[in-house]
Amino acid sequence: MTINTDKSRKSFGLIVNGNAGKVKSGAYKAKDFQAIFRDRGLIRETHSLEDIPLVLKEFQEAGIDILFIYGGDGTHQKVISQVVASDLRFPYVAPLKGGTMNMLVKDVKLGGSAKNTASRILDLYDPINKKISSFEKPVLKVTTDSQQPLYGFYFANGIIYNILKKYYERPSSVMHAIRVTVGGLFGSFLPRHSYSHHFEPSQCQVIADGKPLQWDEYLGIMLSTMNRVVFGMTPFGKDSLSKKQFNFVAYTFNKRELLCRFVFLARGRWMNPPSVDPYSLEFAELICRSGYVLDGEVYDVREGASTKIEVGAYLNIPMISR
Template identity: 25%
Template structure:
């Protein structure tokens, strides 16, 4: 259900005493990168811009703690606030934002909310995405962790970051179905095979009250135990048939796990792709996984020892590859049907950070 609209009063409180002025400006600064990966300042002053807020009322902290941003008045000068309840509503909302000239898009939700927003936005903002701010209110908030955004970050903090001009850039993963000109999906963490089953375990930990890094740790540990102690016919060990094609790569066999991400850092500082770096990193593990109790700790710690490759733990990096699979795949926590897909690194998005 859509919420409040655009505005007549000059100010209105949004949340926790925040007062939003008519316009929000951003200060100038010299562009630079930090060691954490891409902290920048705008090269030139950002002109006063219009702000759009997308809030997922069903996101974990919004729903449980009542932290969803609200407005005192149904009309707020310079701010569009919406809480769409379906993907068609979200698409219409983003088209409205694009027509209104939104230059800062604030997303209140988790990884799944952001996935849906940037997927739908590829059509609405075909000429270029606005700057983004993520208010992490979901169950895992992996991208917020990667961007060094604290879980208690609020809209007021995002607006302060806009004034300071602090940004980090991340490229999303884009997934295309055959015949598609625009990406069917955009997100930051992709997985198939055991990754699908492990995500199912993570959902069960959420139901038990575990969230964020705790949920990730429990699901990873549970998945490794299911695999290591299963018999030869165990579904975890037998893997899934996949055909992977990329420059210099053409393989068609059973894989225990396939996953990829454009994030630099994962929850619990896990490093399945090796040392932190930009780009689309990929990990493919042959089925059945060999010497898993020994290999898994080294792999997750980021070891690049050659014996991991010899045992069937393959790391790589590619701007684009094609994948054919019978089973489904996960993108930022959601299960999608398999088939033939093209997976590629998308254009960088700018995120406000502290």
């Protein structure tokens, strides 16, 4: 990782996950972004978590207006966690498509090719007033016991946690993701299949805006400030939230019901209590027997740990379409 020795002010900074699939495959080309940024931006490639705060500090010292992040959902989550936790200030944050899972870029309508998206943002940017049309995106703050908070946009446990934990046993790829998901759905009905336990209910106590929910077993729980999540699903059945709210849905039926109603659930169309409970919340606390997923990254916690979720920050995301 090279640190900038040119102390002149820059407008744009691109942080690239050097371990991302598109980087390793050669789909990412630094020269494309160098041609777009010219002498107005910095490009830095990271290869470890320790590199991220160093790059962000360099970008802040250079006066970066727009922070571009190239990678998948996991990369965006790790960089944004560092930005928020370190109280760094970048006027705009623009996630770019560069990973296997790209929920965030699709949700904020920056899901085109990274090169074209960055070029369009720079075309719309007003360098004199240092402005671009943008919207505020709330970020979830996830705190487990006394650990350092994590920040992201999509939290899930239960079957999502089980499937992704299985997924990460092998190198990431789109085909492997499809294989694990389809195998999980159908293999879970075979008693000796490796996925048979992945769709069993998980024990969890849930407190939603100060009120305990009546169930103690869930097939899965999802919380998000996004409407569109994995595989393009829109399970929350809502289009808008108030400033401090996030989406919440808890599935309490069995795996057979899930398979039969999957298409409807994926579009938020089968929302009859008590099997599915959709909420708009400001605070949730989960005390569960297993870990969780945050923006595609798996986090294990000790059994019985308390995990608190609330909106913890807001990012200004550039708008390239209306």
